Amino acid sequence: xxxxxFYFFFALAVGGAIGVVVSKSPVGSLLFMVTTLFAIxxxxxxxxxxxxxxxxxxxxxxxxMVLFLFVIMLLNLGHEYQQDLKIGVFSVAxxxxxxxxxxxxxxxxxxxxxxxxxxxxxxxxEAALAQYGAVGAIAQPLYTTYVVPFEITGILLLVxxxxxxxxxxxxx
Amino acid sequence: xxxxxxxxxxxxxIIGTFGxxxxxxxxxxxxxxxxxxxxxxVAFVAFSNLWGIxxxxxxxxxxxxxxxxxxxxxxxxxxxxxHYQTVDVGNFNLLKW
Numbered sequence: 385x386x387x388x389x390f391y392f393f394f395a396l397a398v399g400g401a402i403g404v405v406v407s408k409s410p411v412g413s414l415l416f417m418v419t420t421l422f423a424i425x426x427x428x429x430x431x432x433x434x435x436x437x438x439x440x441x442x443x444x445x446x447x448x449m450v451l452f453l454f455v456i457m458l459l460n461l462g463h464e465y466q467q468d469l470k471i472g473v474f475s476v477a478x479x480x481x482x483x484x485x486x487x488x489x490x491x492x493x494x495x496x497x498x499x500x501x502x503x504x505x506x507x508x509x510e511a512a513l514a515q516y517g518a519v520g521a522i523a524q525p526l527y528t529t530y531v532v533p534f535e536i537t538g539i540l541l542l543v544x545x546x547x548x549x550x551x552x553x554x555x556x
Numbered sequence: 557x558x559x560x561x562x563x564x565x566x567x568x569x570i571i572g573t574f575g576x577x578x579x580x581x582x583x584x585x586x587x588x589x590x591x592x593x594x595x596x597x598v599a600f601v602a603f604s605n606l607w608g609i610x611x612x613x614x615x616x617x618x619x620x621x622x623x624x625x626x627x628x629x630x631x632x633x634x635x636x637x638x639h640y641q642t643v644d645v646g647n648f649n650l651l652k653w
Contacts, residue, residue, distance in 0.1 A: 390557060398567050401591055404584070405575035413584050417591070420568075424594055431561065433601045433612050440597075443619055448590070448626045455630045456583060459637050475577040479570065486566045494559065505606045512609055525613050537620045544624035551631035554638075 396423035410456045421445045432509050434518040561602035568595035582633050582643040593622045
């Protein structure tokens with residue numbers, strides 16, 4: 385059952401990603417992207433990242449994609465259905481080269497004992513989940529080991545808000 | 557489940573990079589960049605099953621940076637649209653030599 389769900393979400397994520405690239409209308413691309421994000425959220429649940437699965441749906445599929453949709457509708461781009469794919473020799477060659485390289489790296493790593501089933505990290509995560517719960521398991525390192533990056537993230541968000549306001553203001 | 561998850565991450569990253577290269581609509585290019593960020597998140601979560609929960613904390617930071625990046629990037633796209641009345645990147649050649 386778990387393996388079936390895993391490959392179902394796998395196919396959904398890859399299919400949605402291809403849809404994002406080939407879809408003619410921007411709104412269609414956006415809906416394919418939401419499909420991909422939901423599928424990735426399903427993968428997160430299967431990988432014992434429950435809190436991240438919830439955040440993926442709320443923040444990514446909920447907030448960021450609505451922001452994109454808002455801009456598409458604000459700029460009135462939903463009606464241009466002309467195909468804007470520009471497939472050149474360079475991009476196809478690049479794609480083939482990277483795919484071959486990724487395949488070779490994956491083939492080399494295949495069966496590596498470091499990727500054995502139920503390794504130390506999974507046990508550590510399960511212990512943290514049992515002790516602190518889904519949110520506490522992330523909050524524990526976030527507010528102790530990573531508290532300085534966390535505060536810097538707050539400054540980053542403040543700068544992003546001010547920057548977005550200054551850039552999008554009508555007559556600066 | 558770690559090896560197929562890394563394969564998914566690689567697929568999503570390659571598709572996202574391909575999208576950035578072939579699409580001319582600035583918003584779709586931006587969406588493909590988000591796809592690449594998500595591919596990296598998938599890899600982080602897969603590796604957190606090997607080396608502990610730190611990978612999931614990094615995913616948290618990546619999501620925050622992605623939100624900030626989306627806000628600023630879309631603001632830039634809006635201000636470019638006001639200038640050129642289009643979001644086709646073929647028309648933006650001010651910095652091209």
